[in-house]
Amino acid sequence: MHFYLFDGTAQGFYTAAFLAYADEQAFLACENTQIGLNDMTMPVTNDKDKAERVLKKLREYDRAAEAEIDAVLRSHFSDRAQRAFLYLRLLVRRRGPVRRMHAEPAVEGALDAVRKVRGETHNMTGFLRFTETAGGVMYAPCSPDNDIIEYLFPHFKARFGAQPFVIHDLRREKACLYNGKDAALLPLGKTELVLSDDEETFKNLWRDYYAAVNIPERRRLRQMRGYMPVRYWKFLPEKQP
Amino acid sequence: MIDADRLKILTNGAKYDVSCSSSGSGRRNAGGLGNAAPAGICHSFTPDGRCISLLKILLSNDCIYHCRYCVNRADSDIPRASATAEEICELTIAFYKRNYIEGLFLSSAVHVSPDRTMEEMVRAVKLLRTVYRFHGYIHLKGIPHADPALVREGAKYADRMSYNIELPSEKSLKLLAPQKTKQSLLLPMRELTAFRREGAERKKGHILPAGQTTQLIVGASPEPDGKILHLAQSLYDRVGLKRVYYSGYVPVVHDGLLPEKPAGALREHRLYQADWLLRFYGFTADELLSESENLAAEYDPKCAWALKNMHLFPVEINRCPAELLLRVPGIGMRGAKRILEARRYAVLRYEDLLRMRIVMKRAKHFITCDGKFFGAEKPARIRRSLVLQGAAENAEQLSLFSSPETALTSLTGEL
Ligand code: SF4
Numbered sequence: 001m002h003f004y005l006f007d008g009t010a011q012g013f014y015t016a017a018f019l020a021y022a023d024e025q026a027f028l029a030c031e032n033t034q035i036g037l038n039d040m041t042m043p044v045t046n047d048k049d050k051a052e053r054v055l056k057k058l059r060e061y062d063r064a065a066e067a068e069i070d071a072v073l074r075s076h077f078s079d080r081a082q083r084a085f086l087y088l089r090l091l092v093r094r095r096g097p098v099r100r101m102h103a104e105p106a107v108e109g110a111l112d113a114v115r116k117v118r119g120e121t122h123n124m125t126g127f128l129r130f131t132e133t134a135g136g137v138m139y140a141p142c143s144p145d146n147d148i149i150e151y152l153f154p155h156f157k158a159r160f161g162a163q164p165f166v167i168h169d170l171r172r173e174k175a176c177l178y179n180g181k182d183a184a185l186l187p188l189g190k191t192e193l194v195l196s197d198d199e200e201t202f203k204n205l206w207r208d209y210y211a212a213v214n215i216p217e218r219r220r221l222r223q224m225r226g227y228m229p230v231r232y233w234k235f236l237p238e239k240q241p
Numbered sequence: 242m243i244d245a246d247r248l249k250i251l252t253n254g255a256k257y258d259v260s261c262s263s264s265g266s267g268r269r270n271a272g273g274l275g276n277a278a279p280a281g282i283c284h285s286f287t288p289d290g291r292c293i294s295l296l297k298i299l300l301s302n303d304c305i306y307h308c309r310y311c312v313n314r315a316d317s318d319i320p321r322a323s324a325t326a327e328e329i330c331e332l333t334i335a336f337y338k339r340n341y342i343e344g345l346f347l348s349s350a351v352h353v354s355p356d357r358t359m360e361e362m363v364r365a366v367k368l369l370r371t372v373y374r375f376h377g378y379i380h381l382k383g384i385p386h387a388d389p390a391l392v393r394e395g396a397k398y399a400d401r402m403s404y405n406i407e408l409p410s411e412k413s414l415k416l417l418a419p420q421k422t423k424q425s426l427l428l429p430m431r432e433l434t435a436f437r438r439e440g441a442e443r444k445k446g447h448i449l450p451a452g453q454t455t456q457l458i459v460g461a462s463p464e465p466d467g468k469i470l471h472l473a474q475s476l477y478d479r480v481g482l483k484r485v486y487y488s489g490y491v492p493v494v495h496d497g498l499l500p501e502k503p504a505g506a507l508r509e510h511r512l513y514q515a516d517w518l519l520r521f522y523g524f525t526a527d528e529l530l531s532e533s534e535n536l537a538a539e540y541d542p543k544c545a546w547a548l549k550n551m552h553l554f555p556v557e558i559n560r561c562p563a564e565l566l567l568r569v570p571g572i573g574m575r576g577a578k579r580i581l582e583a584r585r586y587a588v589l590r591y592e593d594l595l596r597m598r599i600v601m602k603r604a605k606h607f608i609t610c611d612g613k614f615f616g617a618e619k620p621a622r623i624r625r626s627l628v629l630q631g632a633a634e635n636a637e638q639l640s641l642f643s644s645p646e647t648a649l650t651s652l653t654g655e656l
Contacts, residue, residue, distance in 0.1 A: 100585070102593075103586070103587050105596070108598075122280070126294075128340050129341070158270055163338070205335075209248060210287065212248070213252050214288050215256060217491050221288055227290075228283075238285055
């Protein structure tokens with residue numbers, strides 16, 4: 001196999017896709033991927049021009065595919081870049097949308113990743129929890145499977161109006177910040193929080209509510225865990241002992 | 242601020258209402274806090290497997306009525322509490338800001354009088370919208386016998402309203418909820434439907450964008466599933482409801498007129514499945530069962546229907562019309578859509594369907610793929626195989642799709 005290792009950026013991906021387009025042995029991956037003894041590494045140097053040419057074709061053939069590819073590249077699959085590439089290549093070769101060709105493995109591979117990413121984004125719009133800091137900023141830590149805080153951001157921006165907030169991806173050490181007017185995406189490691197005076201009270205009221213609204217005569221724990229996977233619990237006040 | 246004790250009491254009295262959906266409204270943030278997501282969002286799940294989407298709370302649990310199945314009834318020996326409109330607003334905002342909830346589901350026992358109760362509930366939602374400038378989801382419960390003008394006033398601020406019919410026949414209603422009549426529930430529903438239509442015609446819009454719902458208790462009274470589903474169908478078709486919820490009876494009070502045992506989860510599950518078929522799959526209640534029948538416990542209602550209509554099957558997956566494809570057991574909305582899309586590009590074979598993640602264990606008995614049949618030949622074998630699968634599923638404490646309330650499944654409704 002021929003490994004096209006790129007830097008993880010969109011430009012890197014599209015440059016690699018340009019270089020690998022005609023190579024039937026191509027495998028696209030991010031730089032720190034382990035490769036085997038018999039594999040070859042192909043150098044990828046970011047090239048704005050090459051990336052633009054691929055993107056132009058892509059947009060010409062299918063306006064919705066760029067967003068899908070962005071989602072695939074954010075998915076947790078280790079072969080995400082390859083999935084995105086195979087989808088892109090099929091689309092360009094056929095000169096039009098391919099997302100309905102469900103019997104094509106390249107299509108299913110990519111769209112499966114899109115579904116996972118969009119599914120987790122939807123779930124996290126519910127499971128994300130904000131705490132109120134003394135300064136009045138709402139702060140939400142999380143650790144999603146997929147790289148999605150940029151997808152979550154617009155949802156909360158629309159809701160919060162002028163309220164400042166932060167969504168912090170602890171796993172990827174980055175955060176979306178919003179001050180009520182402008183937004184920024186920044187690298188962010190551990191943070192110290194000073195909570196507002198009411199924070200504990202409302203958190204406790206929520207925990208009381210959660211306990212009271214349950215109907216103990218019905219126990220469907222499997223269902224609960226199916227809908228709300230345990231790995232999300234550590235950020236949910238209602239699931240803290 | 243509301244204290245923990247009253248919060249617990251007022252939540253306890255509200256929790257048997259199963260509707261918690263926050264879907265169907267696209268209300269925008271018009272300066273202030275919040276908006277509504279059309280698909281609905283679940284924020285948590287409780288150990289009973291239900292979704293928490295809204296702060297479901299009573300304004301008061303102190304009731305003058307005597308519905309025999311209800312914990313809040315006048316002669317029930319429980320602690321009583323009420324909250325003020327301001328306390329409800331403050332709690333809603335605090336929970337919403339922390340992303341605990343999508344909004345508020347405000348209900349109440351009939352406190353002092355229907356009008357007094359409705360008035361205070363309307364005051365709360367109006368306050369929430371106009372003073373607290375909250376644009377998240379609001380579900381407002383209607384109080385039977387309340388002044389229609391008050392009800393209409395409430396409808397201006399809510400995304401959804403509901404009157405719970407609870408009992409599927411007038412006879413049971415009379416017996417178990419003597420102060421409520423069929424008319425006191427159906428009349429305001431009809432009026433709200435008319436009010437909504439008026440709003441839409443005069444382009445005022447936004448009157449109950451998420452429509453109306455109701456709830457039926459299953460297993461507190463003797464009506465069979467057929468009766469319940471025929472009622473549901475007429476509520477959809479004639480009263481214009483968005484959604485009927487089914488709540489398996491849980492005995493919280495002891496009363497000689499009520500069963501000692503809760504209704505099984507399976508019965509509730511089958512009713513929801515049949516309800517999907519009514520709403521999204523083009524079935525009528527008549528096709529599924531007569532008023533005096535119950536749904537089969539062994540397999541889902543679509544399987545039951547298909548087994549009664551074997552002369553229609555097998556259908557060829559590459560050619561059969563969409564309506565019929567949706568009627569194939571095991572093929573859900575999403576599966577049917579994919580098949581319809583994919584078959585325009587290629588002739589689909591059995592392997593293709595597997596690759597497309599179409600679940601074949603039921604479907605294979607009812608379809609051919611490019612002329613080839615992969616199911617069992619004899620109807621008796623098909624039946625046995627479906628029974629076995631049904632049993633496996635039930636043993637798994639029902640499939641994950643049994644709860645009505647996750648946004649994704651409520652969009653797709655797999656069957
Ligand atoms: S009206 Fe009936 S169901 Fe409603 S709270 Fe009072 S007793 Fe319970």
